[in-house]
Amino acid sequence: MVKYLFDNLEDMNKFKNDNNTAIITDIDGTISAIAPTPEEAVVTEPMRRKLIKLKEKFGLLAVISGRSANNAKKMVGIEDILYVGNHGLEYIFNEEYQVADEVKKYLPQIKKSAQKINEELYNIPCILFEDKEICYSIHFRQCNEPEHVREEIINAIKKSPESKNLQISEGRKLVELKPPSSYDKGTIIHRIIEDHNLRKVIYLGDDITDFDAFKKLKELEKEGKIQGTSILVLSSEIPNYVKNSSSFFVYNVNEVLKFFRWLLG
Template sequence: MAKYLFENLELINEFKNDKNTAIITDIDGTISEIALTPGEAIVKADMKQAIVNLKEKFKLVGVISGRSVLNAQEMLGIEGILYVGNHGMEYIFEGEYFIVPEVKEYLSQIKQCCGQLNEELSNIPGILFEDKGICHSIHYRQCNNPEMVRSQIIKSIKNSSNSKNLQISEGRKLVELKPPSSYDKGTIINKIIEDYDLNKIIYLGDDITDVDAFRRLNELQNDQIIRSASVMVISKEIPTYIKNSASFFVLNIKEVLKLFRWLLD
């Protein structure tokens, strides 16, 4: 059962007081408010400044997003942090770009499938298609009957001849098409821990895809490989089981900023 973080801060003092701690966070819904469209979302100046200050204090600061890695980098514009995009399938650190090789062969297939879906579904008022380079998202937040549209999107994907072998996942009011890669936020968090020789990590997220990271961190902690604190930013859009996959929860993005400032104090 996840605990409310600000009633249990003493449990993460060890992270605050160790400069070798890593701070890894999702973007949308965690350090940026969910917006009607992805392009309208922003990371506010006070949050950016807190992240800059965290970078100066701790061993590693990074963001892991469902957005493309270039879009994530553009949103924050902070040098010297790790940027991971498309749920771990690509990342940038110190100017170097990496993409998981196994996904490349599926990029044209995903583009073809989404082109077909666009033709079938674009007449639905409020639907939005987002091309993220590797993955493609179909947003239905602005649709009049979101759950009905969600079902229609999933049905169209499954009926598409171009969707064979592709992964279908879901997030907050979106359906996403992905290459059939083993990479997810749990896989990339494991790679980050190995690559940067981390032994303490705080991870923050707000969505279904963050559960992979929460679960992997729990496994590594149970195996006494690392010490971790996973923090879920709760919302009405997220089922209770996702909240309880984290160690702690906070109520909103303002409390994420409050946590960052507490870590810096």
């Protein structure tokens, strides 16, 4: 059963006292409070200052987001850390931008499909469309009947010929159109661990898409390859299977900041 983090901080001492520990975190809902629209979300200055100190103390600080890598970097505003965007399809490290080769050929199709879906759903004013360069998100957080709107979004995507063979994924009050790819947050966590020869990893997330990262960390720890732990920022929107896949939970972004203060103490 997943445990409340602040009742079990003794379990985290092995990470706190080792400067080779890597900190990997999601952005929205984890180090930034969920906002009505993506543009309104911010990383506060107190959070940013703690992230800078984490970068200085520990072996690696990485941010993995559903946002584009460039948008994630602009939002967090810290140089010389690893930014992974669009759930692992692109990243920025040492000021170098890279995108997965396997997705490039689908970008024109994504744009065509996005245009078609936009035309299909234009009469639903509460929907927000977000072009993330590689992926395309349709947000329905501001809709009064979110489940009904979600079904309309899914149906619009499925009946669009331009969306054929593209991947549909879901997050907190959003549906996303993506290139077909094996990349997810679990895949990219594994890659980061191997590329940087990590042995201790703390991962923080708040969404359905973080399930893959939680699961991968447990697999790698069971295989004896790392010491890993995962922290879920709990919300009513999170299914039990996601909650139960994490090691610990906290209640909100303020408690994430509180944990970072403890980790730096």
